[in-house]
Amino acid sequence: MDEQERARLRAAIEAAEGGAPEPAAVDALMHRILTEARTIAIVGASPRPDRPSHGVLRTLAAAGWQILPVNPAPEALRDGVAGLPCFPTLQAAAVSLPAGERIDLVDVFRRSEECEEIARDAVGVGAAGLWLQLGVISPAAAKIAADAGMNFVQDRCPAIEMPRLGISGPNSRASA
Numbered sequence: 721m722d723e724q725e726r727a728r729l730r731a732a733i734e735a736a737e738g739g740a741p742e743p744a745a746v747d748a749l750m751h752r753i754l755t756e757a758r759t760i761a762i763v764g765a766s767p768r769p770d771r772p773s774h775g776v777l778r779t780l781a782a783a784g785w786q787i788l789p790v791n792p793a794p795e796a797l798r799d800g801v802a803g804l805p806c807f808p809t810l811q812a813a814a815v816s817l818p819a820g821e822r823i824d825l826v827d828v829f830r831r832s833e834e835c836e837e838i839a840r841d842a843v844g845v846g847a848a849g850l851w852l853q854l855g856v857i858s859p860a861a862a863k864i865a866a867d868a869g870m871n872f873v874q875d876r877c878p879a880i881e882m883p884r885l886g887i888s889g890p891n892s893r894a895s896a
Contacts, residue, residue, distance in 0.1 A: 760825045777789060826845075849865075
């Protein structure tokens with residue numbers, strides 16, 4: 721997706737939602753999501769160190785979040801991602817957790833057209849939030865998340881937003 725297409729989609733979403741949200745409100749939402757989350761599933765996590773999903777996964781894990789990589793590729797399932805076991809689906813990742821724990825946030829590194837199904841899966845596992853990475857915009861996923869009462873962010877990266885918002889890890893209480 722090029723910048724022009726990204727801007728067009730963002731404008732369409734903002735028009736459908738009644739205008740662009742206030743930057744302070746978006747920052748407060750991202751801050752709340754990141755400070756309340758303990759377990760993050762990364763859909764599209766790559767075992768290749770040169771991929772953005774790999775770098776974000778390592779950044780979030782180093783900051784203290786429990787990370788559940790999700791990637792159905794045989795090599796990811798066999799070898800894991802960044803030293804972590806990998807799961808073929810969100811459902812498999814969710815059932816791997818101890819009783820009483822859940823996936824708090826689903827961070828998505830997939831194409832926009834795949835996000836509607838991922839949003840349904842995130843609702844199905846009881847995730848509290850859905851976060852679509854930079855360049856990933858999905859009005860359908862936004863609607864599914866809103867209908868389920870899930871927190872939703874799109875076209876942003878938590879690894880970029882953490883330092884900007886003063887968040888050092890899942891127990892951070894810095895103010896937005």
